[in-house]
Amino acid sequence: MTSTSVKMIHSLYEAGGEGSPSNPVKFKGQDYKQLKETLLKEGRTFEDKTFPANLDSLGKLEDFSAEQLREVEWLSPHDLCSDPSFVVDGTSRFDFKQGDVGNCWFLSSIGALTLRKSLMVQVVPPDQSFKNDYAGIFHFKFWRFGKWVDVVIDDLLPTRNKVPVSVSSRSGKEFWAPLLEKAYAKVCGSYGDMIAGNPPEAFKDFSGGVHMSYTLSKSPPDLWDVMNRAIQCGTMMGCGTFGGDKGKGIFKKFGLVEGHAFAVTGAKQVKSRGEKVNLVRIWNPWGEKEWNGDWSDKSALWTTVSADNRDQCLKMRNDGDFWMKMKDFCVYYQEMDICCDSPNFVDGDAACQWKCSLKEGRWEAGKSAGGSASRADGFWTNPQYRLTVKAVEGDYQGDRNVLLSLLQKPDEEYRSKVKYHAMGFIIYKVPSGAPRGRLSSSLLQGEQPLKVSEFSESRELIEFHSLELGEYLIIPCTYDANKSASFIITIYSKAEAQME
Incomplete structure (x- = not known):
């Protein structure tokens, strides 16, 4: 992979x-x-x-x-x-x-x-x-x-x-x-x-790659497998601790920093006292201030693993790098982010060659920024993209085969002054026999959207979807009407698909 x-x-x-x-x-x-x-x-x-x-x-x-x-x-x-x-x-x-x-x-x-x-x-x-x-x-x-x-x-x-x-x-x-x-x-x-x-x-x-974010308190049961696949794929991985008042005393006790970003730099399974233990390696960009709980540099638990594992993993130095048990990682860290060229690490489909289609667009107040109210006439002034899913690889059982990314491109030059609009996208199934070009509200009147994404005031919104063979209308939009902003819409598909 x-x-x-x-x-x-x-x-x-x-x-x-x-x-x-x-x-x-x-x-x-x-x-x-x-x-x-x-x-x-x-x-x-x-x-x-x-x-x-x-x-x-x-x-x-x-x-x-x-x-x-x-x-x-x-x-x-x-x-x-x-x-x-x-x-x-x-x-x-x-x-x-x-x-x-x-x-x-x-x-x-x-x-x-x-x-x-x-x-x-x-x-x-x-x-x-x-x-x-x-x-x-x-x-x-x-x-x-x-x-x-x-x-x-x-x-x-x-x-x-x-x-x-x-x-x-x-x-x-x-x-x-x-x-x-x-x-x-x-x-x-x-x-x-x-x-x-x-x-x-x-x-x-x-990188220009695709990223997935995981809330560790609600992490999927296969998160350990996802992380190992991500490492094999050559991804970049990061994580962050809770901010605010949550866990301040615990963080101080165990040597962590609240509201702080770290890099995830490795994962390894070791055998300790006859049981398999999943370990995560984390790095603090301060170059110091390390976890001092189980499996930290000075933890006695390292004496319970093989000499080879101990030599490979344990470095007794204050350099910001440390190991901790996967279960502790999911308790003391709030989220983890993984970024790669391909979404392969998500489901482990190593044979899949994801296709990527990327387009530029813009919402312009009074012209093409109709907001998210699909029943409003102005909604249909939003940019439209037609996606044709021409093939689905393998035994399709509702697996997520399309990943959509919506990235806002700010007009403001200074990063600290950028304000992102709440944005998302709405997907319709295109009726058979529909004309080419833009579709009107009358054509889809009475039709319920097939998918409605969450709306987020973020730089980028990423969602996986399961789409069968056929043609779809994707409408990226801001939650409120008349919000001007440029954007990039990117579609990753597991099999042949065309966006226009």
Whole structure:
């Protein structure tokens, strides 16, 4: 089972076209190759005027006083280390740790990304250096709303007393992670605009893949199998603890952090005292502060497993990495997110080659934003998509064979200012003999929708459905009418299907 089991049959870009992985869109029009060639020719180092080294790029940092903000100095890694490196001996989650900016959701996602080496080199181009052809310019690639973009930055990092205010190198001399964070801060608008979020957002921007979220208190009975399939597929996995007052005393007792994002980095079944025990490995982006309950680094339970398992799993160091029992994981963590190129990990259908169809659209107030009230005349002004399920593989017994994703594309440049509309989609079965093109309300008058999704004020809504052979009308809509926003609708299908 691999993460390549999804076939892109429609997309916003053709292979090699603008926005493809090999030909990303130049963010803010900056061409990395041309800029670097000019800098080397002129003997200059890069200073990014589109993301300058000032308080505007730092943004609103609530935990910093005005005096502390005034003390921030933007320094190059050459000012922080006598011999800085971009990467030393490969990339790993142990290369960095979180600083004073509350973006654990993003940094835990980087930790998960480091386990996907092929994707890592796509996001973090490895042919960058502080030694050969150094010009103070670096670049990183993100998937942003249907297209890959190449983001150029200079290497000036915000510091106080020569200590980075945000993510820092654990060794003090490896800087790929602080620079990656700066590139994403530029995309978000500022470092302050990165505060607060959920791992699926970063997972999406690292891959363009599909994600599934699980509420662990209501987890499916096969969650352990799902996690193992996900690991085999080469997915990115994250999790988060409860926020607010729930469990504060328990978290403190067991060394966890409330309202915090972590990476899920492994799963292993061991035999202890004659019984099989399912263990989950988790990483805290702080680079410290670990679980101290059963199966923690100092737990006596490790003496009950084989020497091989103990050598493979147990690392007695304060690096943020720890193991815990699956049952404890589902008690102390609120949710888990899994992101992959393909939904194969959900049901274990390794032979399935998912097809993916992706389209851009927009709701425009007064024109094409009719809201969700299907009985209202305005509802039929919403965008419409016809989906034809042409085949169903295998013995179809109502298995979920279609996954729908609706992703809002904000008009606002600064991430912290984005407000997502409550959105969802309504699905009708198209009557036989219906004309091509848009369908009118009169044609489906009296017909009950086949499916009505939940409506969510979120960046992306994902739902699985079971659809038999036939033709369907999918209407993405905002809950309230006259809400303007762009969106991307993506359909993954197990067998042949066509969207138009």
